[in-house]
Every structure is written in C-alpha cells, then in structure tokens.
Amino acid sequence: MKRAITIEPITRIEGHARIRIDLDESGRVSDARVEITALRGFEQFVIGRPAEEIPRIVTRICGICPWMHHLAAVKAIDGCFGVSPPPAGNLLRELAQVLAHIHDKILHFFFLAAPDFVLGPESDYSVRNVMGLVRSEPELAARVVRMRQLALAMLERFAGKAIHPVAGVVGGFARPMDAGEQRDLLADGQVLLDFACQSLAFAKERIFSRFVEEMLSLGSVTTGFLGTVDAQGSLRLYDGLLRLMDPGGGLVEFPVEEYDQFLAEHVEPWSYAKMVYARSWGEGISLDSSQPRGIYRANTLARINVCDHIATPRAQEELEAFRELFGRPAQGTLLYHWARLIELVYACERTLELLADERIVEPLVHHVVEPGAGRGIGHVEAPRGTLLHEYATDGNGCITRANLIVGTTHNVAPMQLCVRQAADRLIGNGAADEEILNRIEMAVRAYDP
Amino acid sequence: MNWDAKIIAFCCNWCSYAAADLAGISRLQYSGSIRIIRVLCSGMVHPQQVLHALDKGAAGVMLIGCHLGECHYLKGNEVALARAEVIVDTLEDLGYASERFELTWVSSAEPERLVKAFHHMIARLADLDRGSPVFTAGGAGRLINET
C-alpha cells in the first residue's frame, strides 16, 4: 500500500515548512521532500515605496536575522542612490552584523539544535526542547540566556532597536558611537569571546564527540558550497567577493554585481521557496538524489569550506583543527553545527577588532543622500547563507523592481537531498516512529532554515 | 429610484444646522437619506469620523460649515478645508471613491443652497453606485467587524 508520511510542522526551525515522505507498496521511500509552505511577497509589495524605507520594511522577512536583511537592503539602496558610507558608518554596520550573528548562533545552537544532542534524539518531544534543557542543565541554560541577552544589550546600546532594526540608514548609520559606549562594548565583547570559546569546547566534549557517526552520515550528501571571502581568501561576513566551490573543490570568485550570471532560481510546484542553483556550472538543476546537478550549499559549513583561512587567531586555530578532522570541503550535514560555533568565535573576535578601530567613534556616520534612479545590489553573509538584495529605483527614488535571494533558499535544494538520504537510511519497511522522524528533521535543522 | 442608503451630514451649529432648520420653515423638500448630526464647528469633525461612517455603511458623508471667513471660531472651517483634502486623498488611498465625501459651505441664511447640496450629493452617489452590487444591495458595503 502506498503511503505518505507528513511531518508538519517541522519544529524548532524558523518558519513554516513540512516534510513529506512517500512510501511505495513495499514501504520503501519513493520520494521525500521539504515543502516550504509560506510566501509573503516582499518582492511585490516593496514596489513603489520610497527606496530609503526598504531597509525598514524587509527586516520583517525574518525575525531572527532582521539585521541581515536590513544591512543587505541598506547596501543595495546605497547603490541605487550612488552613495557610500563614511568609515564609521561602515564599521558600525559591520559591528551590528557580527553581534547579530553571535546572538543568532547562540540561539540556534542552544535553543533549537542542542535539545536533540543534549537530551537525545530519542527523548520524548515534551522534554526534547529548551524547557527540557533548562530543567536538565539549569546552569548552562541560565548562562546561555545571559549571553544572548548580553549580545542583545550590546546591539541595543549603539543601535537602538535590535529586532527589526532601524539604525542602518542609506548613506551610513543613524547615530555615532561615543567613547564610553566603545569602552563598555569592548569589555562586553571580551565576555562573549570567552563564552564562545567555552561553548565550542563544551560542544566538542559533550556533543560532537558523542555524535561523530551522525555528524558524518545523517543527511550526508555531496554538493558545492557558496560563501564570501576577502581578497586574501579570508572568511568575511559583511562584504567581499562571492566564492563558489564546485563539488570537486574547484573555486570560482565573482563580485556580487555578477550574481545573476552564476546563480539561478528553480521553482517546484510543491514549495513556495525557490531553489537556488549554480547556473554557471551549466548543468541546470536536478534534485535526483542519485545524480544531483547544480546543487551547492551555503551557511556556516559552506563559508568554512570556501575560505582559505580566518583572519582572527582563535577561529583560525579552530578552523585548522576542524580541517584536520574532516578535510576541505567537509560534507557532513551535522557539521554545520560545528562550523557554526567556529563562526561564533570568529564573530566575537571580529567584534573586538571592530571596536578597537578608532574610526568607529568618528562623529561622521552618514553622508547626505539624494534620492534618484539607479540599481543596487547588497549582499551580506547571513547566518543561514548568502543574502542578496537587488533593487532598481525610478527618478523619484522609488522601487521599481526587487529581487531577493534569501540565505535559506540556497539550502532548499540540498535539504531535499538530505531528507531523502535520511529517509532512505532510517525508514525501513514503512516503519517510522517519532525518533526516526525527528532524526529526519535533524537533517533539516542543521541548516537552521 | 430605489436607493435607500444613508448619508451622514455633519452640520455646524452656527450655519448649516440653522440653514437646515430654515429649510424646514421654508418647507423645502429633500431626500430622506440625509441624517444630520449637529457639531459645534466643521473644524471639530475628525476625518476618522468620516471614515467611520463609511465603514459603517454610510453611502456618503457631508461636512457643511460656514463660508470661509465667517467661522464662529475664527478658523475652524479653514482647518476643515485643509482636512477635506486629506480626506479626499486618503479615501482614495483606502479604496473608497472620494466622491463619497463632500465639504461645502452654507450660511445660516442659505437653506436653498443646503438643499441643493443635498440633492447634488445624492445624485452623485446614486451615479457612483449605479450598476454596482452595492447599489442593488441597497446600501454601501460594510466592513466585517462582527467577529
């Protein structure tokens, strides 16, 4: 008897999605896919708006990473209006971005992903969650909560609103940072860095060592990767060149303005999310798990894979250790969590670097802006992958066209492969208990979609 | 004409409300669609109340004040005039035909002018609703707020 299994909703992720697994008469998996079931239509309703308002609208694409959309949009509109921010403006924007990364990574790792590992994928759903974590690891939980709050407080200190921010403005940043703030934030940043290092140590000791097998096998597929690096090939989150690695490890770099020559989006009738693939490989896209084509991944592991090194010492140290174990590129899906903590260390170190730059307290934080016609593309590395905003404006400085490629969409196609691989591996004879289904979800959760 | 929708007419105590009284004294006849609400000044009516009336199913809303320069309160009707522009623009923004709103000036001694304004408004609204489902349903659309 044919049968379909639906996991709805996929939980402990941000957003609306479900997994559908089709079983054939013999109970074998005939198809499995992740369906993204929500669409809000930002590309439509930003049309006609004054472009300078866009950074304050597109934040609502995602409540977890509003800063990423805010900054990608603000950079794109800078482009439309032909301005570039003064040094302090850029430094403050990047500082906000790395702090948002820190905040996000702690959330994802400890609140959403950790219950699977700390409490075990087999534990009951009613305890396999952050509430369960609080009960079983109260001290850790309390520390995590405090650290998230600290990162948030730092952000609010100089940028006001942390969720759905407003401080990035076309032409720069809304307000300067004063020396007092800089001093305090430096001290706080140090606390965060310590926590990041301890977190990675804790994860390595308590989690990764216990789940080595899963890390390499669950949802494991072979794909290309996309990330951002600087001219020296170092990891960058705020700006730089896009670097696309093919499944064989070959690298190509391109400026973001040329993204449409390298990337394209594919539509499936069962998902609102478009699937980005590597157009430049010239092979189109295929979701066939036996012979996937055009598929690459983004997000933490991708960035760790494409960069040659990380420009901060402790993260670089961790990167080297990681590569020692898993090679380059590393393909294990659950390794995303590991890579995420390495990025957390980097983000904390970068925070201190930015705050140490004396230009960050310069009073000139924005330039005068004249609205007008133009085209602009803004990109940042968001926690969930490379984020691209492209806008065109009319003579009045209002939006005429928008194209948004959101971090998660890079990973929608590979997620299909992962889910299929996990389902194939875990479901035998049509038997699928809660633990099995949760393990399949874990393959999705690794991407923090 | 089977047009039984209602029109709210906010009338200033010092001019148009008095003109409406005088229209009665003069036995001028006009449509039963008009519902006059007495206000102290045309400048007292908040555009929200215009919108509210339309949302609640009024076919149209009239705001009738003293002639410019004759406001009992110096400049209430001037403010009403500035607001009328907002109301017209915003009704269109909100998807209402701005013809559903009318600002007009009538002195306390001009009942004919008042009645003419009523006739004019009714004709305009009937025109607007002709052929639309709203018209055949016998009233303007309602916003669903019942839940």
Next chain:
Amino acid sequence: MKPRLNFEWLHGCSGCEIALLNSGELLFSLFQLVDIVHFPLLMDHKYIADPGEEGDLSLPEADIGLVTGGVGLASHLKILTAMRRQCRVLIAVGTCAGHGGIPAMRNQWTAGQTMETVFSTATTDTAPVPDGVPALLDRVSSIDEQVRVDVCLPGCPPRPEMIIAVLEALIQREEQRLPHKSVCETCPTVRTGKGQATIHRGTVRAAYTPGEPLDRMRCLLEQGLLCMGPVTAGGCGGRDVPLCLRSRVSCRGCYGPVRKYGNQLLDMMNALASNGIDYRTIIDRTSLLRFSGAHGRLRPKGERK
C-alpha cells in the same frame, strides 16, 4: 496546576517569538508561569495526532493561546480556527496578528499579482507558479477579522515583559493594563507645538548635536521628519525612550494605531493638515499603513468602493 499554553505563528516573521526568547530571565518566568504544550519554534508537538499519519489538525486543549502573525494562507485559517477552538483565551500577539503588519502590505495587490511577481524575478527560471502548496489568500487579515480575540497585544516585536504581564494578569484574573497612549508619551524630545511647513524625504536625517541627550533634541516631526509617533501605539521602549528614537530615527508606526480602529494614515495626514503642513510632499502615503493594512485598510490599487 499551571495553565496550559499553545503558541502558534501564522503570517509573520517569528520576531515576536525571538523577542520572547531574548528576554532572559523573563523567559524563565514564562516557563514558570505556564505549561507550554504546543510551540513549533521550541518544541516538537505536531499538528497530526498520530505521528506520520494524515488526519485532522490536532492541537492540545489549552487555557491560553498565543497567536503571532496574521492570516495570509488557507492553512493559517485552519490553524487559527483550531487554536480558537482549543484555547479558552486567545491572545493576538504582535502587530501582524492585531493589524496585519508588514505582510498585509501585499493587500495592495491581488494574490495572483503577488505570485506572478515573486515567481518571475530576473533570476527565476520560467515555470508555473507553485500550486501544490496551501493557497495564498487574496487578503492578509488580522486574526480578529477571522475569529474572536480576547486580548490584542501589538508590537513589532512586542515587548516580552508585556506578554508576561498580560499572561500574569490573565492568570490572576486582573484587569489588562495595556499601553493606550502613543509613542510620544515616553519620547523625551523637545516639543513646542510649532513645526515645519513641509515634510522632508526619508533620506533627511535628524538634526542634533552629537553627545547631547535626547531631551535636548527637537521633536523629529517638528523638524519636518515624518515621525509616526503621534498616531502609533506606544510601549516599544517600555516606560523608557521609544526604540527608534534611541537611534535618532523617526517612528514608522510598528505598534499599529493608538486606538483599535484608528487609521495611522488618516490620523497622520489629518494631524499634519490641521497644522497647515503640506502632507502632499509625502511620497507613497499608503506605506504609512505598512503595519496596519488589515481590516480592509489596504486594498488593491485602483479599487474603489
């Protein structure tokens, strides 16, 4: 026994949930206060009763239901109806649930137009628009347009302490004390009642002396910046300075109208016009309803009734 709580999200961005997760100690007090029995962001309770099987949407019974996001898809209606059925008290959390929020901006286009635009961007392969997904509703509505709502707690995101306070009041059966004043209430900027005759473009920044506190800066609206503070429900900064003002940036109205049936566009335009300010310098007035486009306020362009 602790009251049971269902927490669902619909047509939103998860910012409300994240705000709650960000609240530190308050989060623990939430866990203390209630038993969360359904919360897709944090726990693995599924809609389908029998795991892996097709069937009716099943939600646990709960004393309190929190819903974020508005209603934009057919599936949202299904979830919302189930929430209403299963929860004794239903609370609309966040501006989307209460007024439609940013997603309701799409109400200026039909669902078809939106699909068409989204699936025909420059980098999108030519393909039919998806049809094997829950249908996009023609209008994004607030949840109170669809079901009875007991408490409406706006914010984009709402302040977590307000969420906790509402729950506490509910549990203690006290009267709800929601903020009912505008953003200006706690805004310390200097107001004189006299403003500029025109409103500047959004690219113009606030004038102030760096290093001086906010209570030395002139009210942004009086500086000629379009600040939606006066027509927007307050509370974003708690009893302290409104959040956007902390960045010296003007309010855009994210808590929705001050009064439930207020209209941020009309109220703002009116306040400007009444003061003799040329409101026509404002480009794209409808974006003043960007947070409160539900309740039929935003409609497809060109539609006239």
Next chain:
Amino acid sequence: MIGHNGSVDMTASEPVGAVMVIGGGISGMRAALDLADSGYYVYLVEKTGAIGGAMPQYNKVFPTNDCSMCIIAPKLVECGRHANIRILTLGSVLDIAGRPGDFVVRVRQKPRYVDTEKCIACGQCSAHCPQSVDDPFSGHIAGRKAIYIKYPQAVPFKYQIDAEACLYLSQEGKCGVCAEICPPEAIRFDDRALEEEIRVGAVVMALGFQTFNPAVIKAWGYGVYPNVITSLQFERYLAPDGPTSGVLHRPSDGKPVRRIAFLQCIGSRDKHHCGNEYCSSVCCMYAIKEAVMVKEANPELEVTIFYTDIRTHGKEFDRYFERARSETGIRFVRSRIHGVEPRGTRGDLRLHYISVQGRQVEEIVDLVVLSVGLETADDMVSLADRIGIQMTPDRFAAISAFMPVHTSREGIFTCGAFNGPRDIPQSVIGGSAAAASVAVLLSGARHSLTRTASFPLEQDVRLREPRIGVFICHCGTNIAGVVDIEEVAAYAATLANVVSVERNLFTCAQDTQDIMGQQIRDRELNRIVVAACTPRTHEPLFRATLRSAGINEYLLEMANIRNQNAWVHGFDQQTATAKAKDLIRMAVAKVSGLRALHPLRIPITPSALVIGGGVAGMTAALNLALQGFDVHLVEKTGQLGGNALHLFQTWSGEHVPRYLDGLRSEVVNHPRIAVFYHSTVVEVAGHVGNFTTTLRGDSGRRKTVRHGVVLITTGAKRYIPEEFEYGKIPKVVASIEFDKLHMHNEARVARGTSFVFIQCVGSRNQERPYCSKSCCTHSIQSAIKLKKEAPSRRIYILYREIRTYGQRERLYNKARELGIVFINYELHGPPKLSRERDGVLVEVWDHVLHRPLQIQADVVILASATLASPDASDLANLFKLPLNADGFFQEAHAKLRPVEFHVDGVFVAGLAHYPKPLEESISQALAAAGKAGCLLARKEIALEAYVAQVDPGRCDGCGLCIEVCPYRAITLVEYEDEKGVVLKSVVIDQVLCKGCGICQGTCPKQGVDVAGFTCAQIEAQVDAALDDTVAEGT
C-alpha cells in the same frame, strides 16, 4: 450738575434700576443687551412686529462680506431669551415724564392678533391665508400674507396679523381661516391696543433711520421705470433667502442683467432736490459691496459705480475699495448723474454724464441701482419733539462731540443712526456707549430690578445607569400630520435605557414642562430626549425644565423631527416616520453617553487697567470709576491728554483744551482712579477676571496690579512727512504745526495771503492703504477760519477724495460757498513743490479747467497721516492680541464686536483701533468701558460649558493640537508618573477655550475632546444613524 461723563447728583432719591431702549435695531439691541448684562432691567420697545432693525434685510455686510443674518441672528436670540429684557413689539412711546433716574414712559402697543404665548410659529396660518400684500421687508419686490412673520429668523418668532390686509379684520368676519386651522388656537381677532406706563431710570433712543425714498425726485425714474431699483431692493435680490433666492434678473422682464449702474448720493449731499445736505456715510461702501457681490456671482456682468467722492474712510474700507477697483473689474466713474431716461421700450435705460476729461458720454444699462441715503423718519422727529430733545438741522439728534450719546435732555441718551448717519460698527459702539453712560447715572440701582432664578439641588447621575425619558411632540399637526407618532413612540420604548415615552400635543407648552418635571421625579429619569423642533430655539427652555427638576441641564438631547424631518418630507409619511425613528435612536444613543457639565465660574477682580492716558483712556477710566469700579490708568508720558493736547476744536467747533482740562481734573481727582505716569506694561499674567500686570515706571521701579479687565487706549502717532519738501522749506508745515502757528497768529500766517492744503500726505498710499479719516474735515475747518479772517486770502485744497462724511458735509459746502478752491490731484498726480523767493511754488493740474496751475503759496499745509503707535506690537504680544496689517489693534469682529478682542476681558478704543475724530474716540471709549463694566458688574463669570477637556488616559503630549487652537488655550506641560518618569500632556485653559473642537478634530487618539460633543458621542450618533440595532433595548 452734570460732569463730563454725565454723572448726576442723585442725592434726592434712589434711581430706578430699569431702562427703556426705544428701537430694536442693532444699536438698540446692543444697548439693551449691555444694560441687561450689567444689572438693569430693560424694556426694549420696537415699533414693528420683530426686532432686528435694518440688518436682517441686508445680504452681506462690508468690509468682511459676512452674511448679515448670520451675524445678527445670535444677537436676536440673545435679546429674545434674556431674562432681563422685555421686548414690546408693535410699540411706540407716547411721552416721557419725570426726571433723570426716575421717568415714567407711556408706551402704546398695537394689537398683534396672535397670542404670542400660544403661537408655535408653525406657519400653517400663513400658508392658508388667502390675502397677499407687498412686503416692505423686501422693499416691496415680493409679497407676504396678511398673517406673517417679518422674516424667518424673527424674534419674537411669532406670527402677526396685518390688520389692514386681513380680510377678517378689514371686512368684518369675512375670512378667519387662520383661526380655524391654527393648531394651538393662537389667533385673537379681538386683540386690542394696550397702553402702559413704565417706570425707568433712563431712556435710550435708538430710533434708527429710514432709507430715502427716491420716488419723490422724478429725475431718477424710480417707480416709473421698473429697472430702476433702490440699493435695498438690490440687497434683497442678492440675498440667498430673498424672493429670487439670490438670482438677479431684470424686474421688467425677468431677463438676465448684463449692465448695471450704481448711482451714488441719491438723497444725500443733495441740498437742492431733497434738502438732505449731509453725506449718508455708508452708501459708497455698501454700493461697492453690492457691486463686488453681484460681480462675483456673475463675472460677465458690467458694473459701473458713478460717484461724487468715494468715501471709504473706515477701517479696512480703502483696501476693500482698492480690491474692487483693481481686481474685480468694477468700473468707477467720478461723475454725478442727474437723471435716468428710458431707451426704447424693452426696459433699457440711458444715462448721460460728463467724464473727468470733460466729455459728454452716454451709456445704456439694464439696471440702475440708486444708492439711497439715510434719513430720520418723520414720526421719529415728532417723537423727539414730544420728548423734548434738540435736533440738528439735518434732523438728527443734537449731541456734543464730548458727550456723543447724551441728548439735550438729562437722563435720555441716544445712539445709532439717529445720531447721524453711520454704519453698523458705529451704531454698535453707540449702543454700548449709551449703556455705559446709563450705567453711570443708575450705578446706585444696579441689580435692584433684575431677576435671577434659583434651582433645586442637582442629582448626581455619574454612577447611575441611564434612565431615559423620551418626549415626542406632535407640534399640533406639524409633526403628527406627517409622522406616525404612535408608531414612533412604540419604537422609542424599545430602545436601550428608555424607561418612559410620552407624547405631547406641544412639548414646549408650560403644562408639558410640569409633566416633564413630574416624570423626571416619579420615574427617576436622569436623561431626557425631546423629539420636537430645533435645539437652536428650544433647547434653553427644556434645559430650564431639567434644571428645575433637579437634573443637570446638559443631560438633554433634542431630536429635530419637525424642522429637519416632518417639514422637509411633508409628502412622504413613510420616510418621515422612518427617519423620526432614526433621529430618536440617534438622540438616545447620544444622550446615553452624555455627562453632567458644570461650567466653571470664576470670580472677577472688580477693577480695570486702562493703558494710555489720552482722551479715550481718560474717558473710559472716568466712566468705569463713576460706575463704581477701581481703575489703574497707565500713561507712558508725564502728562494726561495724548493726541488731543494738539487739538483746538472739534468739527462742530467745540473747544477742546477747555474740555480736556475738565476731563483731566476729574480723572486725577477721582478717588477710584490711580494714575501711573511714565509707566509702561512689561509683564502680563492671568486672563479675564483675574489679570496680574507688572508696570515699570521711569525709574525702573516695578509695580504689580491686579485687575479684571484691560482697556487698550494707547493712541497713535502722527506721520512726519518725507514728501513735499517738508523739513526743507520752512513754509511747508504739517497741519498740527499749522494749528499752533494759526492760533498764535504767527507772522507766516498773519501776513499770508495764499494758502495751499495738501491732503492724504502719507495716507492711502501703497505703504499705508488707509484713510486717516479726520484730515479732510480738519483742513476745511482751518481753511474756513483763514478765509473768514481775511476773505481776500486765496485758499486751495488739493485733494483726492473729500471725505467730510455725515453732517460734516456742511463744512465742505460752506467752504465752497466761501470760495475756497478744491483741486483734485487723484488723476494727474500729486502737486510739485519748489522754493520760490520767500514763498513756495505749487504746481498742480487743474481738473476743472484741464490745464496746469501754478500757485504761489505763503504757507503749504500738509494733512499728514495718523500712524499706529509703535508700542502696539509689544502690547499685542503681551496680551496675545492681533494687529492688522497697518499696525492697529484688530478687534474681535469688525461689525458686531468693535471694541472687543477674541481674548476675553480685553477692550480697545480710540486711535489704537483706527484713526478717527475725537467724537468717535470718546464714543468708542465709552463703549469699551461699557463692555468692561458689564463684565465687572457680574462679579463672577460662568465660562463656556462646551469646552475641550483632556483625557489624561489618552493624551501623551504629542503637541499636535497646540498650534491649531485659535484661542491659544492649549499648552504642553510635563509631569511625573508614579514611577518618576517624566511624561507630557497638554492642558486646556478653561477660560480661553471656546469649544470649537479643532483640537478634537486633530488629535489622533481622542486625547482631547469637547464636552457634549465628544468623538465617542458623535460616533454613537453615526452608529445609531446607520445601524438600527445599535440602541436596541435588551
């Protein structure tokens, strides 16, 4: 003895605290209201069936273009309702006996034939009356019935029967239909004339005027050619409530009018035809106004005004004239037309005149409007004669410029056009001035005869559920004939909170008031809905009923089911019945949300601050002191007298310095007046009733005074000419300098044989587009004196328009008779002056002889302008008062509130308001003192009940309402909440607020609204209007 302000030694006995005002026009009404408001009982005797005088006939008034009816209607109602004014309509005074302070006046009232107690003014009688006659109110261009009201807003709003026209009365019992159908049976065919003897302390004669009847002079063709009409008829044609609903057409054939000619000075300045030698003062302005109005409505019309001199000497008048001339396309032709002839048989009219270029011109027009002048009616002249007061040769009351409202008989005062032709503001000023003068005479009897009502304790309804009583009026058949009252009453009983529904034949009847009171007590009603006529006329009555039944008078709402329902849907019973239900439902919805209102009452500091010690200031100060109030008089110099110190005589030849000495010593010696010399106002706090003002003396010493009112009499200054070689040629002098030279017979004058006066120096130009008003008269007076001293002197007056308005025209005529040469330089430019030997050469174009003229002048006298005081703007800022574009204080309303401001408790008089001659300054000063006295006499003021209130739960001090308030009543304050957070809110000054609700219309959060008209209450009405489930009962 009589002092300067008419104080009478009243040791003989206590005066009577009542006053008779004869004449119910605007001047008489003003006097009556001011007297009644300041503590005297007033008998207002009106010869027609309704008060109002001439104003209700006008369409608009100049220069504000206000609707005349709209501005007078509230005054009519106020008079009609005033507890201390008794209106005696159809009344005439037979004689007056007694002495100042105690007169007995015999008054005769003609029968009305309608019982005013019963008449409900439903108009059915008039509708059925078969007898039509010409309506004098419309200037006989329309008809009215034999039973009629004078005009639709008439007060008293009661019908009357024209006995001559009535068939029943004139042809014994022939008709009587009105009596048969009158619903309340108010017709009294057996009504008889009444004679009454009334005891009063003083009499005010406000006898008014009649318009000149042009039919007596054949040349105008009035009454012969239908297309020749008077300006008054024209006014009725333009009026939207007139017989043609404001549409103008030719009376002869109803065709549209294309060309109109206004002919000025008809019955004025016309010694030869009619003996009216004086100028009527108002015709130029009203003709321009009518021309502007008709031109605005019909832009294609050709309108020409043929005039002698354009006399637009009043405040803002010249601007109005200039706008008419330059913007509206009205043609002004300086030429006197001497006759109108018909052209053809189609009604066209032909005019001949001589143009300024001296050519004969003929013009054909459709319509000729005769700008008829003002005159005193014969019966008024004979009344004056009976009473024994002196009249001028022009048949106006004889008055002294120093006592401009006193007749020749003590205790009898006069005001309005009876004192000489004048416009509305002058008449209003006269009314208040007369009241002020009466108040001095009768100050001992204040409040002795006035009535105040007392009421039971009011029940507190705050915590009670609404219990609404609905009273539905049949109004005879007026409502019940159209509306199914039974059905409506049954419906009303189903509405929420309605506990009782009563139907009344006449809800306004006295017995219904008793029933209403009984119901309120028996059924514990706490809110009342009256479904009847309009709140504009009947709300006060029902409020009084509520008050006497012990509930707050504001817990009342009227559903206007007569004027706005039964009467406008007379042929559609179904609609009217359905709408009556809606209107009652709306009223119930509103009344449910009403709260009791208690207008704030604030005590008044019974003293006045008078700023400026000129004649106006001293006059006002003395009047107030004699009325019994303390006065602080502030003078910035070391001497009282102001500009009058430079004057020698009034236009009528009265000696100014002697008068000034007397006035000064009375002021200085009056125990209630404290004079602060060398002092200025530097700081002001408070508001009406309680001001605290800081004065600074010359030593810098500050003094604070407390007072209830302020009078601004800061005067003006003279213009120092920069033109006409002034200051360069010693023989060119300004007029007040010349007066001194003349008085001392200085050599230049004594030996002079040739004098040239140049008018409008610094006036009526681009910079100061206003007329300084007194210079024409002044120059002519000086010229006459020079000529009389030595008839051989050659005297020239170079002018633009001669503005010897009113009875001053005699001076102009006399000057011409004496051979003084008048040369108009309007058209050909101002004269040129140059020094020549020991004299001055004046070159000017002779407009009569059409050639240049050179005059060797011994002295050139420049009639220089009067300028606003440079101190005015400081004072205006301190008291938040407006100034006009010329820097003079801008009164609250140019027509009806000429001495008041929108800021309560502050008054203006004299040159601070506008240039004017001494007589008018004194009159205005008395008026200002009178208005101030009204306030001070009340001891406390009840403020407006409908004022804005701040909802502290909603207002967050966003400040958007601050600037919109026209009264500057809103301010922003900071306060700390219980947690010490500093919050903001607006506060409304309850004294300054007038309740317009502009703030309410602005506030985005309903943080401020006007009590009685709140957003919630208005919305409740809207909801109830649109949704019949809204007020459904449970």
